[in-house]
Amino acid sequence: MNASNTRKIAYDIIYDVKYNKAYSNIAINKRLKKSDLDYRDRGFITELVYGTLSKLILLDYIIDVNSSISLNKISKSALTVIELSIYQIMFMDSVSEFAAVNEGVKLIKKVDKRASGYANALLRNISSNKGHVNLENIRDKAEKLSVEYSVSKYIVSRFLRIYKEEFTIELLKKLSERPKLTIRTNTLKISSMELEILLTKEGIEVEKSSMIEDAFYIKNLKNIGSNELFQKGYFVIQDISSMLAARELGAEEGEEVLDMCSAPGGKTFYMAQMMNNKGKIDAMDISEHKLKLLSGRASELGVEIINIHKKDATVFDEKMLAKYDKILIDAPCSGFGIIRRKPEIRYKEYLDVKDLPLIQAQIIANAGRYLKPGGTMVYSTCTLEKKENKDIIMSFLENNKGFILENMKELYPNVDETDGFFIAKIKKER
Known part of the structure; x- marks a missing residue:
């Protein structure tokens, strides 16, 4: 495919995420x-999309200080092309500055021809000053970090309030890097040793995890969805932090387990694997579409103990009262711990997340009632926001007697080399 067509596909995706609220x-x-x-064109499009979406605030700042007109006067179409073109100029060594400018102007002519002259002049000006971004004029600490790391000022302000400035900067740096690709062996079908041999034969670099015995960090895996080993269900793509949440629950053979917010299913499948396909897992989720995907993947993985239910976890169901030995609550959250995987999360504001603690509190309250006496539940999120983590747990324990906090941990990308994650394990007294 020629360069113009690949950039047009990237443009369409970026525009869809920015203005139609699509998930990247x-x-x-x-x-x-x-x-x-x-795979080369796919790789180029993927890098261009994720890269551009991960640096929108910085890219818009560069445009603003170099432009003769204000950002709000530039059409959405033209602005998107300019952003993806500047990303290539500033951050993609594999693309020449000439090509970035030239192809950008070609694309502008397709989506907003009137802006082509302006875009041409702007991109050439920025290209001549490649690498020079002066943030010294930004006096506000949160705003400066927001621009530098392309994370909303709201999120930066929350991090600065929760953590020290030095730790916040280290965290933001790590959240700007590409995460490792981590997989977990599906031991229902294959051993880790056998999988490692097969992956290596395909030219895939494999590094064992020191935290999870069946997990690997891998490189050079192209077109994952069409990979034969993946299609056969020999492995699951899953971050170490997600695996640790499932392990913390410790589901065992013969138990009746509830996964209250189960889609897309990574933790559900891992629990079934730990249970050796013996017992029962009720997998709930509010999204019918996601549950269908979960069901299909379960079949590929050879998981046979999952019963799928379309349910709203915030609505109490009397039939489930004191029914489960163990419950996993992977609560809906702001996702601040995984912004390097889903760049659209970087730009969340207060209004996007303000109602989450109420939802989380209702879900964990229901879970407490669904749990058998003597049972265990784990509450986890992929955020670093205390209001959605420790505060939820402390409030639950204060308002529900007969529950004991057995463990509580936070994982940080800059400390633990995982996604940002929170895990709390709670025991219900007999």
Whole structure:
């Protein structure tokens, strides 16, 4: 495929995420699934989409200080092309500045021809000053970090309130890096040793995790969805932090387990694996579409003990009272711990997350009632926001007697080399 076409696909995805509230991973998969692109073009589009979406605040700052007109006067179409073109100029060594400018102007002519002259002049000006971004004029600490790391000022302000400035900067740096690709062996079908041999034969670099015995960090895996080992259900893509949450629950053979917010299913599948496909897991979720995907993947993995239920976890169900030995609550959250995986999360504001603690509190309250006496539940999130983590647990324990906090941990990308994650293990007294 020629360069202009790949950039147009990237533009369409970025525009969809920015202005139609699409999820970046779903939008990319949807577009690439329909195409016959080779792995190089797929890689280029993926890097351009994720890279641009991960630096929007910085890119807009660069535009603003170099532009003769204000940002709000630039059309959405033209602005998106300019952003993805500047990202190539500033951050993609594999693309020449000439190509970035030239292809950007070609694309502008397709989506907003009137802006082509302005865009051409702006991109050439920025290209001539490549690498020079002066943030010294920004006096406000949170705003400066917001621009530098392209994270909303609201999120930066929350981090600065929760953590020390030095730790916040280290965290923001790590959240700006590409995460490792981590997989977990599906031991229902294959051993870790056998999987490692098969992956290595395909030219995939494999590094064992020191935290989870069946997990690997891998490189050079192209077109994951079409990989034969993946299709056979030999491995699952899952971060170490997610695996640790499932392990903390410690589901065992023969138990009756509830996964209250189960989609997309990574933790559900891991619990079934730990249970050796013996027992029962009720997997709940509010999204029917996500549950269908979960069901299909469960079949590929050879998981046979999952019963799927479309349910709202915030609504109490009397039939489930004191029914479960163990419960996993992977609560809906702000996702501040995984912004390097889902760049649209970087730009969340207070209004996007203000209602989450109320939802989380209702879900954990219901879980407490669903748990058998003597049972265990784990509450986890992929955020670093205390209001959604420790505060939820402390409030639950204060308002529900007969529960004991057995363990509580926070995982940080800059400390633990995992996603940002929170895990709390609670025991119900007999």
